[in-house]
Every structure is written in structure tokens, then in C-alpha cells.
Amino acid sequence: MVRLSNAIENVINEARMLLLGGQVLLGFSYRICFEARFEQLPSSARLAEIVGLGIITASLGWLIWPAAFHQINEKGHASAAIHALTTTVLDWGLFPLATGLSLTIYPVLVGLRIPRALLIAVAVGAFALALWYGWSWMVGEPGKRKRVQLNLVEQEKQRQGEERPDISDRIKKVLLECRMALPGAQAFLGFQFAIVFAQGFERIPRWWQLIHFISLLATTISIVLLIAPAAYHRLAEAGEDTEHFQVVASRLLLAALVFLGPGMAGDLFLVIAKVTGSATEAGFASGLLLLTFYGLWFGVSAWRRDSSGHRAG
Numbered sequence: 001m002v003r004l005s006n007a008i009e010n011v012i013n014e015a016r017m018l019l020l021g022g023q024v025l026l027g028f029s030y031r032i033c034f035e036a037r038f039e040q041l042p043s044s045a046r047l048a049e050i051v052g053l054g055i056i057t058a059s060l061g062w063l064i065w066p067a068a069f070h071q072i073n074e075k076g077h078a079s080a081a082i083h084a085l086t087t088t089v090l091d092w093g094l095f096p097l098a099t100g101l102s103l104t105i106y107p108v109l110v111g112l113r114i115p116r117a118l119l120i121a122v123a124v125g126a127f128a129l130a131l132w133y134g135w136s137w138m139v140g141e142p143g144k145r146k147r148v149q150l151n152l153v154e155q156e157k158q159r160q161g162e163e164r165p166d167i168s169d170r171i172k173k174v175l176l177e178c179r180m181a182l183p184g185a186q187a188f189l190g191f192q193f194a195i196v197f198a199q200g201f202e203r204i205p206r207w208w209q210l211i212h213f214i215s216l217l218a219t220t221i222s223i224v225l226l227i228a229p230a231a232y233h234r235l236a237e238a239g240e241d242t243e244h245f246q247v248v249a250s251r252l253l254l255a256a257l258v259f260l261g262p263g264m265a266g267d268l269f270l271v272i273a274k275v276t277g278s279a280t281e282a283g284f285a286s287g288l289l290l291l292t293f294y295g296l297w298f299g300v301s302a303w304r305r306d307s308s309g310h311r312a313g
């Protein structure tokens with residue numbers, strides 16, 4: 001059976017894979033919306049693009065949740081609960097990614113004048129779902145997940161009984177969680193920079209451009225905060241694993257998420273407003289998404305911590 005610490009590291013790495021792929025796809029898709037040919041597409045293709053972008057953005061926020069939950073509810077400790085939560089998040093996170101991929105590839109196929117573009121786009125999503133879910137369920141051993149989870153719970157009980165310090169393991173996990181969002185956020189920032197020089201960006205209202213600037217600035221601050229633990233660990237702690245550094249890294253990670261939310265929601269506003277021409281609809285959608293991010297990352301995590309009194313020390 002897999003060790004608890006390794007099991008948690010594995011699910012975090014799997015979340016990183018989905019986050020990086022999703023954020024890179026998101027950045028490219030945002031750029032498409034500002035190209036001249038995009039405005040020539042049928043309204044159905046443009047609508048599919050913004051719906052797909054909304055779904056992918058929401059799924060990325062969902063995938064980031066375990067990192068916040070781990071630091072707020074579990075204080076960074078290895079637990080069977082964080083493994084179970086991250087596993088569930090990954091299970092449900094695959095579906096919106098497949099749906100968003102299908103929706104965002106449809107306008108590309110229309111732009112390429114591929115016959116039966118809608119059918120091909122649906123087939124791409126169906127293929128992803130069949131491979132990610134269907135194949136895995138078919139070859140999976142019945143009851144194995146439950147047995148693994150029970151084993152991890154037992155390992156957690158044994159570790160609590162032994163009261164062994166786990167500071168190095170906690171630091172390893174918080175640095176890994178910083179790396180969950182960092183590569184994708186950096187790629188996303190690159191596309192935020194590039195959009196400014198697209199022709200379509202020049203024609204949008206000035207205050208929409210300022211929203212993009214705020215979004216870009218928020219993403220930049222988030223990236224700086226995500227990199228800060230590595231610098232602090234080397235310069236202030238000389239690479240030593242200390243309880244103080246774990247607390248600092250955890251707080252920097254959570255602060256980075258505070259800025260990452262507006263960075264993602266702000267550009268969703270920009271795209272929806274540009275495609276629909278309605279700032280009201282765009283503001284409602286992006287505002288609701290941001291509130292959902294904050295409610296999930298911080299609200300639900302803090303509520304679970306306070307209601308259970310978990311890891312109070």
C-alpha cells in the first residue's frame with residue numbers, strides 16, 4: 001500500500017497537471033477572442049468560446065481548492081482527509097475540462113472551415129471523457145479506492161500516536177502546492193501581456209482595458225507571492241526546514257490565491273463583455289465566479305476548520 005505522504009504528493013502532482021494544461025489552454029483561448037477573424041465567426045461559435053472559457057476558468061478554481069483547504073483546515077499536515085478531498089476534486093474536475101475543451105475547439109474548427117465541426121468537437125469531448133473516466137473505471141479493481149482510503153486513515157492514526165514531527169514533509173507539500181498554480185499562472189500572464197497588442201484590444205472601451213490592467217496586475221502579484229517562499233527559504237532560512245518558514249510559506253500561498261482570483265475573473269469579464277457587448281452580463285458572470293472562488297477556497301475551508309476544530313494547534 002502507498003504511504004500517506006506519497007499518496008498526498010501524487011494527488012497534488014496530478015492536480016498540477018490539470019491546472020497547467022487548463023491555464024495554458026485558457027490563455028490561448030483568450031487570445032483567440034481578440035483576433036480579427038474571431039469576429040467573423042457565427043454567433044454560435046463565439047458563444048461556444050465564451051461558455052467554454054467560463055467552464056474552464058471555473059474548473060481551474062475548483063482544482064486549486066485543495067491547496068487552500070490543506071493549509072487552512074489541515075495546517076499543512078498530511079491527512080487522509082486532504083487525500084480524499086483532492087481525489088474527489090480531481091474526479092469531478094475532469095468533466096468540466098473535457099466539456100470546456102470540446103466547446104473551445106469548436107470555433108477553431110469553424111474557423112478552419114472543417115465540415116461537421118460541431119460533431120467533431122463533441123467527439124473530442126466524448127473521447128476525453130471515455131479515456132479519462134470510462135477506461136479507468138473499466139480496468140479499475142472494485143472496492144480498491146475504499147481499501148486504500150481506509151489504509152491511509154489507519155496510517156494517519158498511527159502517525160498521530162507516534163507524535164513524530166513532520167515539519168520537513170509539511171514544507172515539501174506547501175512548496176509543491178505553490179508549484180501547482182505557478183507554471184500555469186506564468187503562462188496565463190504571458191498571454192495577458194500579448195493581448196494588449198492585439199488589434200481587437202484597441203477597439204474595446206478604455207475602462208474595459210483598465211479592468212484588464214487590474215487583472216494583469218493581480219496575476220503578476222500572485223506570481224510574485226508564489227515565488228516568494230523559495231526566495232525566503234534560501235535567503236532567510238538558509239534552506240533549513242523550520243516551523244516559522246512553513247507558516248510564512250502557507251500565508252504567502254493563501255495571499256497569492258487572493259490575487260489569483262481577480263486575475264482569472266477579470267479577463268473572463270473582458271472576453272464576455274467583448275463577445276456579448278454587455279458589461280452587465282459580463283460583470284455578473286465574472287463577479288459570481290470570483291465570489292465562488294473566494295467562498296470555496298477560504299469560506300468553506302475556514303468553515304470546515306471551525307466546525308470540526310481540526311488541527312487547532
